[in-house]
Amino acid sequence: MPETTPDPWNDPTAKPLIQFKNVTKRFGNFTAIEDLNIDIYEKEFFALLGPSGCGKTTMMRMLAGFETPTSGTILLDGQDISPIPPNKRSVNMMFQSYALFPHLTVFDNIAFGLKRSNMPKGQIADRVLEMLRLVQIEKFANRKPEQISGGQRQRVALARALAKAPKLLLLDEPLSALDKKLRQETQFELMDIQEKTGTTFVIVTHDQEEAMTVASRVAVMDHGKLKQVDTPDRIYEAPNSAYVADFIGEVNIIEGRSTTQGDTVSIAWAEGQPEIIGTLSKPGLEGNVTFLIRPEKIAISAEKPTDRRNTFQGKVVDIAYLGNLSTYYVQMPNGQMIKAQAANSRRRSSRPFTWEDTVWLSWTDTAGIILDR
Amino acid sequence: MNFRRIFLFSIPYVWLLALFLAPFLIVFKISLSDIALAIPPYTPTLDLSGGWVAFKDFFSQLDFENFTFLASDSLYWKSYLSSVQIALISTFICLMIGFPIAYGMANAPQEWQPTLMLLVILPFWTSFLIRVYSLIGILSQDGILNQFLLWLSIIGEPLVILNTNWAVYIGIVYTYCPFMILPIYATLTKLDASLLEAAEDLGCSRTSAFWQITVPLSKSGIIAGCFLVFIPALGEFVIPSLLGGSGTLMIGKVLFEEFFANRDWPVAGAVAVILLLILIIPIVLYQRNEQKMMEAEK
Numbered sequence: 001m002p003e004t005t006p007d008p009w010n011d012p013t014a015k016p017l018i019q020f021k022n023v024t025k026r027f028g029n030f031t032a033i034e035d036l037n038i039d040i041y042e043k044e045f046f047a048l049l050g051p052s053g054c055g056k057t058t059m060m061r062m063l064a065g066f067e068t069p070t071s072g073t074i075l076l077d078g079q080d081i082s083p084i085p086p087n088k089r090s091v092n093m094m095f096q097s098y099a100l101f102p103h104l105t106v107f108d109n110i111a112f113g114l115k116r117s118n119m120p121k122g123q124i125a126d127r128v129l130e131m132l133r134l135v136q137i138e139k140f141a142n143r144k145p146e147q148i149s150g151g152q153r154q155r156v157a158l159a160r161a162l163a164k165a166p167k168l169l170l171l172d173e174p175l176s177a178l179d180k181k182l183r184q185e186t187q188f189e190l191m192d193i194q195e196k197t198g199t200t201f202v203i204v205t206h207d208q209e210e211a212m213t214v215a216s217r218v219a220v221m222d223h224g225k226l227k228q229v230d231t232p233d234r235i236y237e238a239p240n241s242a243y244v245a246d247f248i249g250e251v252n253i254i255e256g257r258s259t260t261q262g263d264t265v266s267i268a269w270a271e272g273q274p275e276i277i278g279t280l281s282k283p284g285l286e287g288n289v290t291f292l293i294r295p296e297k298i299a300i301s302a303e304k305p306t307d308r309r310n311t312f313q314g315k316v317v318d319i320a321y322l323g324n325l326s327t328y329y330v331q332m333p334n335g336q337m338i339k340a341q342a343a344n345s346r347r348r349s350s351r352p353f354t355w356e357d358t359v360w361l362s363w364t365d366t367a368g369i370i371l372d373r
Numbered sequence: 374m375n376f377r378r379i380f381l382f383s384i385p386y387v388w389l390l391a392l393f394l395a396p397f398l399i400v401f402k403i404s405l406s407d408i409a410l411a412i413p414p415y416t417p418t419l420d421l422s423g424g425w426v427a428f429k430d431f432f433s434q435l436d437f438e439n440f441t442f443l444a445s446d447s448l449y450w451k452s453y454l455s456s457v458q459i460a461l462i463s464t465f466i467c468l469m470i471g472f473p474i475a476y477g478m479a480n481a482p483q484e485w486q487p488t489l490m491l492l493v494i495l496p497f498w499t500s501f502l503i504r505v506y507s508l509i510g511i512l513s514q515d516g517i518l519n520q521f522l523l524w525l526s527i528i529g530e531p532l533v534i535l536n537t538n539w540a541v542y543i544g545i546v547y548t549y550c551p552f553m554i555l556p557i558y559a560t561l562t563k564l565d566a567s568l569l570e571a572a573e574d575l576g577c578s579r580t581s582a583f584w585q586i587t588v589p590l591s592k593s594g595i596i597a598g599c600f601l602v603f604i605p606a607l608g609e610f611v612i613p614s615l616l617g618g619s620g621t622l623m624i625g626k627v628l629f630e631e632f633f634a635n636r637d638w639p640v641a642g643a644v645a646v647i648l649l650l651i652l653i654i655p656i657v658l659y660q661r662n663e664q665k666m667m668e669a670e671k
Binding site for chain 2: 064065086087088091092093095096097098099101102112113116117146160161164225314
């Protein structure tokens with residue numbers, strides 16, 4: 001396998017496999033995709049993440065060839081694919097419902113695409129066996145789809161979509177029909193298979209955990225627009241909008257007015273409260289800002305901590321006990337609710353806080369993100 | 374097992390026993406009897422007051438004479454054959470017309486489908502007999518069809534359609550096409566559209582996706598439709614006797630003539646028994662197909 005840079009999106013010389021150029025898709029009056037630009041690189045595991053109706057499925061269907069853009073172009077390997085019908089594209093899709101052919105055996109389902117190609121008969125059987133081994137379902141080759149479990153069907157669908165060795169594999173909510181345990185196992189297998197085959201994967205999902213686990217880059221979409229395209233850790237730690245921060249994981253959103261002195265920013269957010277001290281992520285933030293901070297970055301203590309500048313007193317209103325973690329809903333004097341998360345490293349009986357307790361919340365200068373409002 | 378269940382179980386069996394098996398045994402008995410100028414027009418009749426001797430005497434008089442007669446007279450086997458032929462060809466024509474209609478209905482916009490369904494069923498709102506009579510008006514020498522074709526100058530002189538096998542085919546296809554359309558439509562509406570997309574995605578053209586996916590997956594509907602047309606068409610009596618000519622040989626017509634024109638009940642009985650035996654084969658096959666369909670849906 002030729003060496004590729006681990007992050008081709010940062011390499012200006014890298015040639016993208018897929019390019020969306022000013023793509024718009026309308027269904028009647030409804031705009032599903034609006035003026036969208038995106039580059040997806042070879043061997044990427046790219047996740048399209050968003051709530052239902054955000055246009056992610058439409059993007060995928062345009063890649064597969066089931067929809068054509070109203071305007072703009074989609075390039076695959078530098079070639080405009082709009083005029084190419086789905087059966088002539090080197091793009092295969094794994095359907096959300098799996099869409100296995102009920103009248104064919106597992107073997108024939110996987111062989112279906114190969115039989116439409118000009119592959120010699122003898123090689124077809126070899127290729128199908130290879131695929132069956134890849135997804136570990138050799139035992140079920142002669143069964144009909146109705147005779148195997150949901151997890152096995154998911155594997156057949158994956159094997160069928162990979163059999164023709166497409167340049168690009170599209171996965172439409174591939175794991176949504178599986179239960180949680182199986183889904184987590186399968187996520188790692190998907191990554192394994194993606195690495196083994198070296199195929200570019202584009203996955204559509206509304207499950208942020210799934211996207212974060214499997215993807216090399218995540219595109220967060222809303223109402224037909226890209227909100228942010230970045231690696232999972234950047235999406236989580238450096239969201240570019242309150243929408244993205246709120247969509248991925250939990251976040252406290254505090255609004256205020258900022259004043260900048262050098263690198264430090266002070267945010268006045270409530271009367272009679274000390275200002276929030278933060279560091280500047282980009283220059284020129286002055287005036288109305290939004291301060292975002294993840295609950296797990298807020299420490300909760302009975303005594304006022306002395307090593308941090310951001311310390312605020314509040315009252316515990318609610319506690320969500322999740323087993324490994326507890327989320328404390330702490331009310332500030334001005335009524336603002338702030339979520340703080342703490343790992344339950346001690347047994348419950350010895351937990352220091354309970355409802356109605358007065359506690360101190362604290363965080364470091366760099367814990368939060370300051371965005372324009 | 375409790376009584377309630379036995380009772381529920383027994384309803385269909387009692388129904389079949391009283392309304393199918395008992396009449397069949399009576400017809401079968403008549404087919405083994407001899408013609409007689411009496412009421413009823415056959416002999417022997419069972420006289421239970423005569424005791425055991427009369428009972429034995431009754432059975433000794435029954436024989437398979439009428440069946441051997443059917444085999445010896447070419448009219449009968451020719452009628453059976455011609456009935457099978459007419460039924461097969463009609464079934465095929467119904468399939469050729471019915472499948473595209475069902476396909477069109479299944480792919481029509483959702484809000485249109487109930488209306489289209491209604492249009493297919495609409496003919497059943499009038500009597501079958503009236504519809505066949507109106508076909509006479511359409512197909513006859515000076516009927517609407519001929520007048521229309523003459524007006525278009527497609528033909529120079531009226532076509533002879535009525536009282537030929539053509540009219541019989543038209544009648545059967547017209548009457549039984551809904552029975553072909555409805556089961557096919559039922560299977561086609563259940564067809565998951567993503568299967569066709571998957572087939573296209575894997576390299577099929579639209580046409581080959583139709584043959585690879587749509588047709589095999591609507592097979593059970595096609596088979597059900599074919600039987601629903603073939604079975605009644607085989608024994609059809611009204612259509613060949615009203616629309617067909619003297620040259621139209623169909624076993625339903627022969628049966629009617631034996632019963633009512635010849636008043637030869639025993640031979641008519643034998644004709645009916647053989648017809649039933651011929652029909653049992655497709656009926657059993659139809660039942661098996663239905664069972665498969667139900668299992669597939671589980």
